[in-house]
Amino acid sequence: MADYRKMWEDLGMNVDKHDLLCEALPDAFGGIYLSQEKRPEGMNYFNFVVAEIHGVRPTELLEHQARGGKVFGTFCVYVPDEVVFAAGGIATGLCGGSQFWVPAGESVLPVNTCPLIKASVGARLDRTCPFFRIADMYVGETTCDGKKKAWEILAGEVPFHVMDVPQMKRPQDIGRWADEIKGFIKVVEEFTGNRVTPEALHQSIVMLNNKRRALKRLYETRKADPVPISGKDALLATEIAFYDDPSRFTEMTNNLCEELEQRVKRGEGVFPAGAPRIMITGTPMAIPNWKLHHLVESAGAPVVVEESCTGTRYFEHLVEEEPRDLDGQIIALAERYMKTNCACFTPNSNRIQDILRLAQEYRVDGIIDYNLQFCGLYSTESYLVKQALDAQGIPYLHIETDYSEQDFEQLRTRVEAFLERLRK
Amino acid sequence: MADYRKMWEDLGMNVDKHDLLCEALPDAFGGIYLSQEKRPEGMNYFNFVVAEIHGVRPTELLEHQARGGKVFGTFCVYVPDEVVFAAGGIATGLCGGSQFWVPAGESVLPVNTCPLIKASVGARLDRTCPFFRIADMYVGETTCDGKKKAWEILAGEVPFHVMDVPQMKRPQDIGRWADEIKGFIKVVEEFTGNRVTPEALHQSIVMLNNKRRALKRLYETRKADPVPISGKDALLATEIAFYDDPSRFTEMTNNLCEELEQRVKRGEGVFPAGAPRIMITGTPMAIPNWKLHHLVESAGAPVVVEESCTGTRYFEHLVEEEPRDLDGQIIALAERYMKTNCACFTPNSNRIQDILRLAQEYRVDGIIDYNLQFCGLYSTESYLVKQALDAQGIPYLHIETDYSEQDFEQLRTRVEAFLERLRK
Numbered sequence: 001m002a003d004y005r006k007m008w009e010d011l012g013m014n015v016d017k018h019d020l021l022c023e024a025l026p027d028a029f030g031g032i033y034l035s036q037e038k039r040p041e042g043m044n045y046f047n048f049v050v051a052e053i054h055g056v057r058p059t060e061l062l063e064h065q066a067r068g069g070k071v072f073g074t075f076c077v078y079v080p081d082e083v084v085f086a087a088g089g090i091a092t093g094l095c096g097g098s099q100f101w102v103p104a105g106e107s108v109l110p111v112n113t114c115p116l117i118k119a120s121v122g123a124r125l126d127r128t129c130p131f132f133r134i135a136d137m138y139v140g141e142t143t144c145d146g147k148k149k150a151w152e153i154l155a156g157e158v159p160f161h162v163m164d165v166p167q168m169k170r171p172q173d174i175g176r177w178a179d180e181i182k183g184f185i186k187v188v189e190e191f192t193g194n195r196v197t198p199e200a201l202h203q204s205i206v207m208l209n210n211k212r213r214a215l216k217r218l219y220e221t222r223k224a225d226p227v228p229i230s231g232k233d234a235l236l237a238t239e240i241a242f243y244d245d246p247s248r249f250t251e252m253t254n255n256l257c258e259e260l261e262q263r264v265k266r267g268e269g270v271f272p273a274g275a276p277r278i279m280i281t282g283t284p285m286a287i288p289n290w291k292l293h294h295l296v297e298s299a300g301a302p303v304v305v306e307e308s309c310t311g312t313r314y315f316e317h318l319v320e321e322e323p324r325d326l327d328g329q330i331i332a333l334a335e336r337y338m339k340t341n342c343a344c345f346t347p348n349s350n351r352i353q354d355i356l357r358l359a360q361e362y363r364v365d366g367i368i369d370y371n372l373q374f375c376g377l378y379s380t381e382s383y384l385v386k387q388a389l390d391a392q393g394i395p396y397l398h399i400e401t402d403y404s405e406q407d408f409e410q411l412r413t414r415v416e417a418f419l420e421r422l423r424k
Numbered sequence: 425m426a427d428y429r430k431m432w433e434d435l436g437m438n439v440d441k442h443d444l445l446c447e448a449l450p451d452a453f454g455g456i457y458l459s460q461e462k463r464p465e466g467m468n469y470f471n472f473v474v475a476e477i478h479g480v481r482p483t484e485l486l487e488h489q490a491r492g493g494k495v496f497g498t499f500c501v502y503v504p505d506e507v508v509f510a511a512g513g514i515a516t517g518l519c520g521g522s523q524f525w526v527p528a529g530e531s532v533l534p535v536n537t538c539p540l541i542k543a544s545v546g547a548r549l550d551r552t553c554p555f556f557r558i559a560d561m562y563v564g565e566t567t568c569d570g571k572k573k574a575w576e577i578l579a580g581e582v583p584f585h586v587m588d589v590p591q592m593k594r595p596q597d598i599g600r601w602a603d604e605i606k607g608f609i610k611v612v613e614e615f616t617g618n619r620v621t622p623e624a625l626h627q628s629i630v631m632l633n634n635k636r637r638a639l640k641r642l643y644e645t646r647k648a649d650p651v652p653i654s655g656k657d658a659l660l661a662t663e664i665a666f667y668d669d670p671s672r673f674t675e676m677t678n679n680l681c682e683e684l685e686q687r688v689k690r691g692e693g694v695f696p697a698g699a700p701r702i703m704i705t706g707t708p709m710a711i712p713n714w715k716l717h718h719l720v721e722s723a724g725a726p727v728v729v730e731e732s733c734t735g736t737r738y739f740e741h742l743v744e745e746e747p748r749d750l751d752g753q754i755i756a757l758a759e760r761y762m763k764t765n766c767a768c769f770t771p772n773s774n775r776i777q778d779i780l781r782l783a784q785e786y787r788v789d790g791i792i793d794y795n796l797q798f799c800g801l802y803s804t805e806s807y808l809v810k811q812a813l814d815a816q817g818i819p820y821l822h823i824e825t826d827y828s829e830q831d832f833e834q835l836r837t838r839v840e841a842f843l844e845r846l847r848k
Contacts, residue, residue, distance in 0.1 A: 110803040110824075112536070142591045145569045148770045149804035155771075162770060164597075167566040168588050176600070346572045346586060347579075376800070379534040380573035400534075 004055040004130075007062065011133040018128040021100050022054070025288065032294045036230055038270045040263070042256030043233050049240050053287070057092075057243060058130040064090055065134070070192045073135030075120060076143055077309045077340060078165050080333050082319065083185050084139075085204035085246070087192040093242030094131055094138065096120040097286030099403035101128070108153050109146075114375045115403040116286060117146045124157060131243065137191055139184075141165045143344040144377055161187050169338055169345055178334035185330075198326050205319045205329065211246045212315035214253040219312065221260040222304045223362050225277070226269020228260040231303025232293045238310050239287045271302040276422040277363055278302065281355050281385065282370035283378050284309035289403060292370055295415050301422070305362040307355050308370070313340050343377035351381070352388045359394055366395040366422045368415070373402045395422055428479040428554075431486065435557040442552040445524050446478070449712065456718050460654055462694050464687070466680030467653075470660050473668060474711070481516075481667060482554040488514055489558070494616045497559030499544060500567055501733045501764060502589050504757050506743065507609050508563075509628035509670070511616040516555055517666030518562065520544040521710030523827035525552070532577050533570075538799045539827040540710060541570045548581060555667065561615055563608075565589050567768040568801055585611050593762060593769055602758035609754075622750050629743045629753065635670045636739035638677035643736065645684040646728045647786050649701070650693020652684040655727025656717045662734045663711045695726040700846040701787055702726065705779050705809065706794035707802050708733035713827060716794055719839050725846070729786040731779050732794070737764050767801035775805070776812045783818055790819040790846045792839070797826045819846055 008015050029050055033039075049056070061071050072084045073094040081091040096105075096119025104126040105118030123129040137159040140151040151162050163180050166173035185196050218237060221228050237256070241249055263269070278301050280292060285308070293303050305312065317339040320332040341351035359367065367389060371379045382398055389396045397418040401407055432439050453474055457463075473480070485495050496508045497518040505515040520529075520543025528550040529542030547553040561583040564575040575586050587604050590597035609620050642661060645652050661680070665673055687693070702725050704716060709732070717727050729736065741763040744756040765775035783791065791813060795803045806822055813820045821842040825831055 108807050110800065110806075112798055112803065113800060142770060145768075145800040146804065148591065149767070149801060152771050152805070153807060162592075164590070164592050166588070167572065167591075168586075172603070173588075179596070343573070344569075346566060347576050374536055374798075374800070376534065376537060376569040376798070377573060379536065380570065381576070382534075383532050383577060 004059070007059065008054070008130060011058075011130055012127060013130065013133060014127040017126065018054075021098070021128055024100070025053070026051070028288055032290050033232060033236070036232065036270070038268075039233065040229055040256060040259050042252070042259045043236075045252045045255075046233070046236050046240055049244060050236070050287070054130050057245075058134055060245065061090060061092065061131075061134045065136070070136045071134050072188070073131065073138045075139075075147065076141045077314050078141050078143060078337055078342070079139050079163060080181055080184070080337060081246075082201060082204040082208055082333060083181065083188050083196060085207065086196045086200040087188045087194045088200075089188060089192050092131055092135065093286075094120060094123075094135065095242070095284070095286035096123045096129070097239075097289035097403070099405075101126055102403060109150060112374050113146050113150070114283075114372045116284070116372055117150050119286075119403065121150050121154060124154060137161060139163065143342060144375070146374070159191070165344065166338075167344065167346055174334050174338050177338055178330050181330050181333055196326070198324055198329060201326065201329050202321070202324060205321055205332075207246050207250075209318045209321065211241060211250045211253075212318055214250045214257065215241060215315035217257045218253055218260070219305065219315075221257060221264055224264040224269070225363065226267070226271055226273040226275070227277070227302045227304055228263035228269055230270050230297055231278070231280075231306070232290055232297055235285060235290065235293055235303070235306065235310060236287075238306070238314060239285065241314065242310075271297075271300070276301045276365040276419055277304045279305045279307060279355070279359060279362060279364040279367045280311070280370050281307040281367055282382075283372040283375050285370075286310070291401070291403075291405075291408070292368065292399065292411070295408070295412055296368065296419075299412070299416050299419050301419050304364065305358050307351075307358055309342070312354070312358060313342070343381045348381060349384075352385060355385065356388065356392060364394070366397065366418060368418070369396065369398045371398070371400040373400050428483070431483065432478070432554060435482075435554055436551060437554065437557055438551040441550065442478075445522070445552055448524070449477070450475070452712060456714050457656060457660070460656065460694070462692075463657065464653055464680060464683050466676070466683045467657050467660075469676040469679075470657070470664055473664050474660070477711070478554050481669075482558055484669065485514060485516065485555075485558045489560070494560045495558055496612070497555065497562045499563075499571065500565045501738050502565050502567060502761055502766070503563050503587060504605055504608070504761060505670075506625060506628040506632055506757060507605065507612050507620060509631065510620045510624040511612045511618045512624075513612060513616050516559065517710075518544060518547075518555055518559065519666070519708070519710035520547045520553070521663075521713035521827070523829075525550060526827060533574060536798050537570050537574070538707075538796045540708070540796055541574050543710075543827065545574050545578060548578060561585060563587065567766060568799070570798070583615070589768060590762075591768065591770060598758050598762050601762055602754050605754050605757055620750070622748055622753060625750065625753050626745070626748060629745055629756075631670050631674075633742045633745065635665060635674045635677075636742055638674045638681065639665060639739035641681045642677055642684070643729065643739075645681060645688055648688040648693070649787065650691070650695055650697040650699070651701070651726045651728055652687035652693055654694050654721055655702070655704075655730070656714055656721055659709060659714065659717055659727070659730065659734060660711075662730070662738060663709065665738065666734075695721075695724070700725045700789040700843055701728045703729050703731060703779070703783060703786060703788040703791045704735070704794050705731040705791055706806075707796040707799050709794075710734070715825070715827075715829075715832070716792065716823065716835070719832070719836055720792065720843075723836070723840050723843050725843050728788065729782050731775075731782050733766070736778070736782060737766070767805045772805060773808075776809060779809065780812065780816060783816075788818070790821065790842060792842070793820065793822045795822070795824040797824050
């Protein structure tokens with residue numbers, strides 16, 4: 001990694017503590033990622049992004065700020081990045097995926113909080129993540145009890161705007177979400193000093209739709225058997241989508257897709273044809289949370305699709321590009337985002353329909369329902385997911401875990417036993 | 425208890441299992457309640473209600489149903505009972521407060537769910553509570569992740585209506601809650617076959633305001649030192665308020681208050697004057713969850729006020745009685761209910777103001793913040809509660825517990841150490 005020490009110090013980071021994090025990452029990434037065989041050339045870009053994770057993109061964000069631009073940190077696929085970019089801002093994901101940040105989170109949050117929230121709060125309090133230092137404003141949402149209440153604590157630290165996500169999907173709720181987006185536009189306009197014009201919003205809608213199209217294209221190649229890219233690599237690309245420059249990300253992902261499509265044509269894959277194909281459904285995985293994918297793929301089974309916020313939920317639906325007036329665009333945004341089937345909605349039966357559909361589309365042999373510990377939404381919903389999969393005779397494994405490595409061997413045993421079942 | 429076996433059998437209850445519950449309750453109630461000294465005469469009514477808990481009121485509800493009336497089961501102080509009574513229905517609380525029901529709840533819910541939700545779902549699935557058998561329709565709400573998702577499972581069992589509680593308290597949220605109440609009126613009208621007329625709604629508003637006035641009068645007497653009634657007894661009355669006949673409850677509570685007011689005049693109390701006065705704040709306590717009150721009062725300190733849904737949150741605000749048209753009444757209801765400061769709202773700083781105000785009004789020496797295990801809302805908010813109390817120098821103890829007796833001795837030690845601090 002280049003020397004970014006001065007930049008980190010200027011950002012008020014705890015540089016000594018941050019060194020510990022920087023030391024651990026290359027080993028973890030090397031062991032989990034670089035050791036894979038037959039990796040696509042196109043992954044080199046994403047390897048580079050991870051290698052320079054606290055350097056290159058933060059430098060770009062600081063340059064943007066030096067030009068007078070604002071940076072908005074977000075935690076959820078429900079926050080419409082389109083609005084931020086239309087106002088000349090940059091949106092960047094802030095979700096913490098490392099156990100490194102959990103203890104600092106636990107200093108203010110109950111231990112019984114999901115690791116993603118604890119790590120996100122901890123990364124801020126610990127001053128060991130440049131993204132959390134750089135963001136001028138955080139944008140939270142009310143998708144779960146844990147986040148909703150954690151924002152109240154973080155709001156004492158940094159300018160914070162919270163979007164109230166509806167908890168149902170009735171027609172009036174789409175209207176309410178449109179109102180929230182309208183309110184968000186106002187907040188972003190005031191904070192950036194720039195108007196969100198219909199022209200600018202149209203451009204950002206198209207830009208982010210193109211990012212979604214690239215991810216959709218990437219996932220399309222995973223339907224092939226043999227699968228041309230590991231689940232780990234696809235997951236990494238999706239994770240990076242949350243904070244990379246959107247246009248560059250789209251270009252690099254499309255480059256990767258061309259290579260993968262050639263592989264599919266040639267029948268080349270990274271796992272043998274016929275290996276049991278796994279879907280992971282459930283809670284999101286933020287960098288460097290690669291634990292479950294690593295377990296499954298080390299046991300010889302490719303993960304071919306993630307029904308998750310770091311998966312299909314992030315890109316499956318496009319925003320309607322036709323409307324060119326602000327009101328029409330806001331409704332288009334509201335409709336698109338409300339198609340995302342998060343367990344925060346009640347009922348959320350459309351998610352179960354998604355799982356069944358994706359299982360067919362990706363020719364899945366078994367489904368692992370992945371729950372971050374203490375995420376009550378997904379763990380409660382798993383009862384209905386299991387019922388639906390049992391009814392269809394689709395093999396199912398429920399896993400609840402955190403960011404630590406303590407349960408690694410226990411999980412390995414369970415995953416291997418599950419795969420054994422599928423191979424019979 | 426009189427013989428209600430036939431009634432329980434007709435309700436499809438698991439009578440053998442229910443016998444186990446019936447056997448345990450008298451001992452628990454005797455040890456915790458009847459052993460208290462100088463109990464007010466007026467508590468005899470409430471003792472009777474508990475002694476006949478699965479007999480007398482269920483019989484009344486069945487008689488109501490035999491006359492063609494409907495019974496609505498509720499789980500939250502946010503559901504406006506006024507609407508149910510105005511349509512000729514009866515509303516009854518359904519919250520489970522016993523460890524007895526937890527295992528059945530855990531058969532469908534994650535173990536990491538709060539005991540109140542597990543017990544409520546378990547009481548239904550176990551068929552060991554007549555109230556859960558009798559209710560024609562359950563009315564849930566979206567106040568927390570656990571409940572919101574649990575309703576999806578219970579909705580497979582029984583007609584279910586869910587009210588979407590806003591997560592903020594902006595002006596538009598009051599309007600949204602008014603819309604939810606409007607929707608609820610429609611559901612209740614269709615289900616009962618009766619119109620909710622402005623006249624009937626006015627009557628039920630007055631009836632339930634009178635219940636609130638009686639509880640407020642009861643709590644008013646607890647401001648005296650010495651306190652004329654134990655916290656346990658006041659809690660029991662509040663718990664019973666959730667499912668007793670409202671007019672009878674009001675009358676009986678007012679009778680009790682007359683006796684208590686005489687005691688206050690005479691300077692009589694159930695604890696010595698000067699004993700450390702405790703406020704309990706946090707999550708609600710459903711019958712027979714008397715664990716913390718019993719611990720505190722056995723150690724010689726009266727609980728003088730509960731800032732909780734089984735406490736001041738239940739009765740503090742009245743519905744405006746002036747409006748006589750439906751639209752005006754709905755707004756009055758929405759405004760009144762939205763004054764209740766549940767931790768499901770963000771931010772919820774008004775609750776902290778309530779705690780500070782009540783601490784003064786009730787001349788409190790120390791505050792115990794009571795959290796049902798895995799209630800992420802209150803446990804996360806406790807960080808801000810503690811900050812506010814520290815700033816005011818008010819002694820504070822945070823307790824997280826479930827319905828089991830396993831931590832009883834550990835809690836006793838902590839409570840006694842806390843009281844020791846207050847006596848210094």
